Amino acid sequence: MAASDMDNSELLSALQAIVGEVGVLQGADMAAYEEGARYGQGRARLVVRPADVAQVQAVVRLCAERGLALLPQGANTGMVGASTPDMSGTQLVLSLSRLRSHCEVDVANRSVVVDAGVTLQELNDKLEPHGLWFPIDLGANPSIGGMVATNTGGTRLIRYGDVRSNLMALQVVLMDPPGEVVELGRALRKNNTGVDWKQLFVGGSGAGAIVTQATIQVHARPAxxxxxxxxxxxxxxxxxxxxxxxxxxxxxxxxxxxxxxxxxxxxxxxxxxxxxxxxxxxxxxxxxxxxxxxxxxxxxxxxxxxxxxxxxxxxxxxxxxxxxxxxxxxxxxxxxxSISEGARALGKPIAFDVSVPRSRIMEFCREGRALVARDYPFLTVVDFGHIADGGVHFNVIWRKDAPEQYDAAVVQRLRDAIYGMVVQDFGGSYSAEHGVGPHNLAYYQRFTPPLLQQWADGWRERLDPQHLCGTVDLGTAKN
CATH class of the missing domain: 3.30.70.2190 (Alpha-Beta Plaits)
Structure with a gap:
């Protein structure tokens, strides 16, 4: 039966048979899963919330059999719309918020095996009695699976590195063969036995596979x-x-x-x-x-x-x-x-999460502010960031009291100008931490060399030949 031939009542029954009634949401109960933290607003067909990896497998197999598009979602704290459905109303949001039963600490190895739905705060609460922590410090409380999928950095990257630097092993559920579970790596700091396959699933926002469990290195809490x-x-x-x-x-x-x-x-x-x-x-x-x-x-x-x-x-x-x-x-x-909250109180943020060589970060901020003051004097720059690693949140606020009404065309011109400056003039990145997602897809297509886009397309085609997964972080806009 094709997806178009399967009405919602049949799909609801099929999913409830896998995850139980509490594991499927519909109607108004889906609202929190349909809107991103900053960008992204769509309509889900249903929201399914598996509670263990076997249920994730079964959901993926159902989607493959019925030709259903799915969208993996963690805590939905991302900033580029990669975790929210599109407006078609056809995508099944696969939330990992209930996948949280495992959080096994190996104190002597300074590692933890943790389910993808466990949040950063929950993990650190579990680690605290052992004098340990996972020191990726953010203003949000993301899920561990989402942190892997976006390769989170944060304010202490210069000392502890990003998620990629602390990742020891992954468990993922593949799109092809549908629902197959693969264990990638072990709780080892030294393992030079071939290609480090787990890294293929870091930073891709769920493309090709669903992260269900991670083994990560944790650190001693500072004295x-x-x-x-x-x-x-x-x-x-x-x-x-x-x-x-x-x-x-x-x-x-x-x-x-x-x-x-x-x-x-x-x-x-x-x-x-x-x-x-x-x-x-x-x-x-x-x-x-x-x-x-x-x-x-x-x-x-x-x-x-x-x-x-x-x-x-x-x-x-x-x-x-x-x-x-x-x-x-x-x-x-x-x-x-508190800066982000303060910025939102001023008006509508136009957010730029960018990075440049750190030797030029102050020059970029100075030139970026000058560009805004010259061409958009009715906007206010509220910038802050990770100076030591070259990252800056160059937020521009369309103030509530601005003489000009918010205009999407003006915002688009500003984005084009700032991102062009970052990439072409400063040799930087238009997305330092938040990924690509629908919000940045046009800039991925503009600034990524065609050969690399072809490689990404080919890699994704191999992992997800049915295009089940709705993320657009890798490859061009096929979905």
Missing amino acids: QRATALVVPASDEAVMELLQAFERDLGDWLAAFEGISGNAMQAAIDHVPNLRNPFAPDDAPAFAILVELEANASPKYSQLDLQEVLNSFLEDQFESTIVNAALGNATELWHLRH
């Missing part, structure tokens, strides 16, 4: 932290300061986050219980949130990390920095993680 929000003497001083940190304190440097004055003020003005760390002075034009971490216990190392940071910053005064707020780490990180 000490030291945090400061510092004001650089100039744009040029930012890289000088970063290099000084890496030269003198590189063993402990965990975060080096840039925050523009606009970003800081948006958070302070619109998020309750936030204050300006530099009060009574105004928020500076630019500041850097820096954090050091050490696993060495003060009992044995005689190390006081806060004293180390304070001494280092004193030596940097007048050369690379002109002010510093040495405060409560929780308070400073709350300010950093």
